[in-house]
Amino acid sequence: xxxxIIIAGFGGxxxxxMGKILAYxxxxxxxxxxxxxxxxPEMRGGTANVTVILSSERISSPVINRFDTAxxxxxxxMDKFEKMVKPGGVLLYDNNGITHPPTRKDINIYLVxxxxxxxxxxxxxxxxxxVLGAYLQIKPIVNMExxxxxxxxxxxxxxxxxxxxxxxxxxxxxEIVKQIQETKSILV
Amino acid sequence: MENTITAQDxxxxxxxxxxxxxxxxxxxxxxxxxxxxxxxxRILMEVIxxxxxxxxxxxxxxxxxxxxxxxxxxxxxxGAAHGRAPAVATGIKRVFPNKFVFTYQGDxxxxxxxxxxxxxxxxxxxxxxxxxINNGIYGMTGGQMAPTTLPNMKSSTTPYGRDxxxxxxxxxxxxxxxxxxxxxxxxxxxxxxxxxxxxxxKAIRKAFENQKxxxxxxxxxxxxxxxxxxxxxxxxxxxWMEENMFxxxxxxxxxxL
Amino acid sequence: xxxxxxxxxxxxxxxxxxxxxxDAYYGYPITPQSEIMEYLTMEEPHKRTGMVVLQAESEIAxxxxxxxxxxxxxxTMTSSSSPGISLxxxxxxxxxxxxxxxxxxxxxxxxxxxxxxxxGQADYFQATKGGGHGDYNLIVLAPSSVQEMADFVGLxxxxxxxxxxxxxxxxxxxxxxxxxxxxxxAQKERLTDEEIEKRYSDWATFGKKANRERNIITSLxxxxxxxxxxxxxxQAKYAKISQDEVRFERIACDDAEYLLxxxxxxxxxxxxxxxxxREKGIKIxxxxxxxxxxxxxxxISKLANQVKGILSVEMSAGQMVYDVKLAVExxxxxxxxxxxxxxxxxxxxxxxxxxxxxxxx
Numbered sequence: 001x002x003x004x005i006i007i008a009g010f011g012g013x014x015x016x017x018m019g020k021i022l023a024y025x026x027x028x029x030x031x032x033x034x035x036x037x038x039x040x041p042e043m044r045g046g047t048a049n050v051t052v053i054l055s056s057e058r059i060s061s062p063v064i065n066r067f068d069t070a071x072x073x074x075x076x077x078m079d080k081f082e083k084m085v086k087p088g089g090v091l092l093y094d095n096n097g098i099t100h101p102p103t104r105k106d107i108n109i110y111l112v113x114x115x116x117x118x119x120x121x122x123x124x125x126x127x128x129x130x131v132l133g134a135y136l137q138i139k140p141i142v143n144m145e146x147x148x149x150x151x152x153x154x155x156x157x158x159x160x161x162x163x164x165x166x167x168x169x170x171x172x173x174x175e176i177v178k179q180i181q182e183t184k185s186i187l188v
Numbered sequence: 189m190e191n192t193i194t195a196q197d198x199x200x201x202x203x204x205x206x207x208x209x210x211x212x213x214x215x216x217x218x219x220x221x222x223x224x225x226x227x228x229x230r231i232l233m234e235v236i237x238x239x240x241x242x243x244x245x246x247x248x249x250x251x252x253x254x255x256x257x258x259x260x261x262x263x264x265x266x267g268a269a270h271g272r273a274p275a276v277a278t279g280i281k282r283v284f285p286n287k288f289v290f291t292y293q294g295d296x297x298x299x300x301x302x303x304x305x306x307x308x309x310x311x312x313x314x315x316x317x318x319x320x321i322n323n324g325i326y327g328m329t330g331g332q333m334a335p336t337t338l339p340n341m342k343s344s345t346t347p348y349g350r351d352x353x354x355x356x357x358x359x360x361x362x363x364x365x366x367x368x369x370x371x372x373x374x375x376x377x378x379x380x381x382x383x384x385x386x387x388x389x390k391a392i393r394k395a396f397e398n399q400k401x402x403x404x405x406x407x408x409x410x411x412x413x414x415x416x417x418x419x420x421x422x423x424x425x426x427x428w429m430e431e432n433m434f435x436x437x438x439x440x441x442x443x444x445l
Numbered sequence: 446x447x448x449x450x451x452x453x454x455x456x457x458x459x460x461x462x463x464x465x466x467x468d469a470y471y472g473y474p475i476t477p478q479s480e481i482m483e484y485l486t487m488e489e490p491h492k493r494t495g496m497v498v499l500q501a502e503s504e505i506a507x508x509x510x511x512x513x514x515x516x517x518x519x520x521t522m523t524s525s526s527s528p529g530i531s532l533x534x535x536x537x538x539x540x541x542x543x544x545x546x547x548x549x550x551x552x553x554x555x556x557x558x559x560x561x562x563x564x565g566q567a568d569y570f571q572a573t574k575g576g577g578h579g580d581y582n583l584i585v586l587a588p589s590s591v592q593e594m595a596d597f598v599g600l601x602x603x604x605x606x607x608x609x610x611x612x613x614x615x616x617x618x619x620x621x622x623x624x625x626x627x628x629x630x631a632q633k634e635r636l637t638d639e640e641i642e643k644r645y646s647d648w649a650t651f652g653k654k655a656n657r658e659r660n661i662i663t664s665l666x667x668x669x670x671x672x673x674x675x676x677x678x679x680q681a682k683y684a685k686i687s688q689d690e691v692r693f694e695r696i697a698c699d700d701a702e703y704l705l706x707x708x709x710x711x712x713x714x715x716x717x718x719x720x721x722x723r724e725k726g727i728k729i730x731x732x733x734x735x736x737x738x739x740x741x742x743x744x745i746s747k748l749a750n751q752v753k754g755i756l757s758v759e760m761s762a763g764q765m766v767y768d769v770k771l772a773v774e775x776x777x778x779x780x781x782x783x784x785x786x787x788x789x790x791x792x793x794x795x796x797x798x799x800x801x802x803x804x805x806x
Contacts, residue, residue: 020624024451027626033451035624060716062623065791153451244652248513258661264650266516267663269539272509275501279513279521280650282497283469284638287652305509308502 001031001056003141004064006081008049009073014128017154018071019050021132025142025150026054034062047076054141071135075099092135094127110138112176118169125162126169133173137181144170209237213262220327222422224412225253227379228321229260231389232292235396236263245288246280248273250302252294253327271302274309277316288399290317296326299335299361306361313370313404317395320361320407323414324433331417335359338436343417358436362409366442372404374443378411378434380426391441403445411437447628454594454620455480457627458524458550461595463490465602466633467548468519469497471510473529476562477618478552481524494635504529508536508549515545516662518641518649520602524550526618527568528559530576537611538577541679542664544648546605548598549583550614552621555760555787563787564618564710566760572615573738573768580676582683583613584690585737587708591625599630608686609648615737617760619710619789692735693744697723701730703803704748706769707758708734710789715758717792722799729799737765742772749776754803758795759783778803 005022009015019035026033036051051067053059070081072093078100085091087106095101096115114130121130136147151166211233219225236245242263249257251270258265268276273291281289298306298320309316325343326332333343333350336358340349350358366374373395377388388410395406411433415425452460459481462470472482482500490496497514501507507523514521525533530551540547551572555565572585584604588594594616601612636644642651646660653659666672694712697719698704707715712733722729732748734741749755754777757766766781773779782798784790 020451023624027449027451033624033626035451036619037622059625059713060720061714061792062625063619063710063714063789063791064717065793242652243654246517246650246652255665256667258659258663262653262659264653264660265662266513266650267543267661267665268512269509269535272505272512272536275506275509276513276516278499278501278506279469279471279510279515280517282499282510283514283517283519283521284651304502305506308506 001054001141003054003069003139004067005052005069005071006049006067006084007052007071007073008047008077008081011048013048013073014125015048015073016050018128018132019052020154021147021150022052022054022142023150024153025147028146028149028153029142031055031142032057032059034059036062047074049077049081069135069139071131073131078102090138092131092138094131108138110134110177110180112173114173117172117176121169121172123165126165126172129166129169130173130176133170134177135173136170137174137177209234211237211242211262213260215259217260218256219253220416222413222415222425223253224323224379224410225321227385228319228388228410228412229257231379231385232290232319232392233261233263235389235392236288239393239396241288241396244286245290246284248277248280248289248291250291250293250297251328252297254292254294254321255328257292271297271300272305273297274302274305274314274316274318278309278312278314281314281316285315288317288396289315290319290396292319293321294327295320295322295324295334295336299359307365307368310365310405310407311368311370313372315399315402316405317392317399318405318407319392320409321412322409322437323412323417324358325414325417327414327417331414331419336361336437338432341432360437362407362437362442365407370404371407371443372445373398373406373441375407375441376409376411376437376439378429378439380413380429384439409437411439447630450627450629451624452591452627453480453622453624454588454591454616455552455622456484457591457595457629458598458614459484459488460629461598462522463488463493463496464630464632465599466494466520466635467496467522467598467602468635469499469511469514469521470523471499471501471507471514471521472523473501473504473507473525475504475526475529477554477564477621478524478526478550480621481550494632496635504532505535508533511547511549512536512540512543512545515540515547516543516650518645518651520636522548522550524552526552526554527556527565530568530571534571534577537583538579538581539664540611541577541581541583542579542675543662544609544679545611545662546602546609547611548601548605548614549611550616553615553617555785561787562618564760564789565785565787566617566709566711567762567764567785568615569737569759569761569764572613573740581679582686582738583611584608584686584739585613585615586692587615587735587737588620589709589712589733591620591623591627594620595627595629604690608682610682610686615709617710687739690736691739691741691743693741694733694735695744696731696733698730698732698748700728701748701751702728702753703730703799704752704755705729705731705758705795705799706734706745706755706765707731708737708765711758711760714790714792714795718795718799721792721796727800727804734765740768740772742768745769745772746774746776749773752777754778754780756795756799756803757781758790760789761785
């Protein structure tokens, strides 16, 4: 098993930390992992992205230009990464600020309105965890138990009181995708 | 040869008035006759001898006339790159905080190429001693202008005298480092008369005592002559120093905490 | 048991340094390696092991602080990125001349000049052919994973003290910034001052004892005959290192018809190229130099007898390719492919270049 993921959006959306939680979850599940951020001016606002690879084998290149999954959270990233999803791969996006939705027909596209959902949950900081939950429902490459462990590892201890809220957000992400999946199967 | 006179023939019991400290080697000094470096070396090594700290002292020599100071000082030493002695000394002192560390630098080394290293070692209050020999010229490379060369003073790169409009003014490093909170003892001395030598030696002693007490950085400038570079006899160069260097670089303690 | 963590390459270096019992780190911030000093200051290693961490006023000062502490027989290191390493060139030459053991880390970025803060591999010449003045060599290690960033800290110091020579770890921004699994070494005790004085009493400065001559750390000898003799001694040491310390990794080389040569991040990309190529029926192998100096010339020469062509893959305009060509001695075609100025080549690009330059040509 090898899963190559790009997570891309604005700085401040929790792109890098989402990738880190995913990588840590992979470690908890005895996977090989790599987490390769874009760094530099992006750190100070603007776009941010991170390539995360989880694999049962030694990871070759941490830098790749074709992805099994693209998680896209702004228009710039959509313009850049939609074309880099492997045929048959997954594109998951939040439509907040997206003016040109994805158009490819050879990939599986999921619209998850995470920004809206996080507002409904009363805390915008849950945004990236809703996205993560949605992704893990589509591709359950790590089980929930290990995600929680990964979450604990990557969040500083002083913020551990936020763990239940984060877990709740991940589950909300699960549900959103479950509904989409049910609708899709009905359509089929 | 039966008639050869040995040291023992000259130095008879009760007639010995001076003995070289064991902290100086037997190597013949490479400095020009009349130069102040030799005296400065001697009193520095005498202080180390008198304090009994030879086995705990690490010296750092510069680039300049005193580049080979380690040939004459009988202690463990490191030769630093030009101007970097305060950084080298910092590196040593930080890993050996209980040992005695000093640098011995000239004006080109300390006040030109090594200005940043000097200022920042002083500012951090490194527990070291800096001995700064200021003779207003680059001696080793053949008498070029130093940052401390006086206005209108001739050197091989200011053959018509230092034009301050073009070359700037001589820099007073000692006054500058005295403003930094990291320095505890900042003084300007000389070694051209027995009285001056005694005062310099006392200052050096105080500097090493400060280091023992972890008081911060002690900075001792010694205004000296360069009779070769100044193209004067030793006696004349000392007179010229008194008349011209001392008014610009007045002797005495600037800071003593 | 070795501890498992998810860490950035830069952080792995810092943690490994504490655990290897390093005595001192002197540094100056520069992207993309500032996490090394940030991690060290956050960890307060003076409380864990007594390790000294000091932010200097410049790269020049930090490397000369390394000179001072290394001259005391202490395990001393610094880190920087390309422009900062240029500033350190002076002291690196002095340390090679004075035969001081130390570790210098270059987390390379694209150049020349201020260049970019993105990864690069254009400091290969600087690392392996000099950088500073005079006839000298650094032992140059090229980590290609976060694990090797940690592992090579201890290895570097072993080599540095074995040969009394500075060791350079030539990494790049990608490996410095990426996170991977890393197994950390167990905590080693730092040597005590007494142990250091006993071990290095023949050269290190720690205060002249009555029972020995003074120790002097210097790279100066004004007499040409003496300086030449010193150079011969250095050259003999380099010859010994060249013979005994060559390190490399062969990946999929046994049946390879085409060979990639790449180090660091490029070697990681090349591993993906092997996979992509073999899916298309092109038998590609990779020779990954782990030591860039000494260079694995002999192994490359052997492989040149087997393959139809060799591609040197570097994030530079073509530097290591010269060493590959020297090793191959014209036996097969040697080409270069690189992206630079902060760009990282994609595996597809590399495969395409291999096909264009070596197969269809």
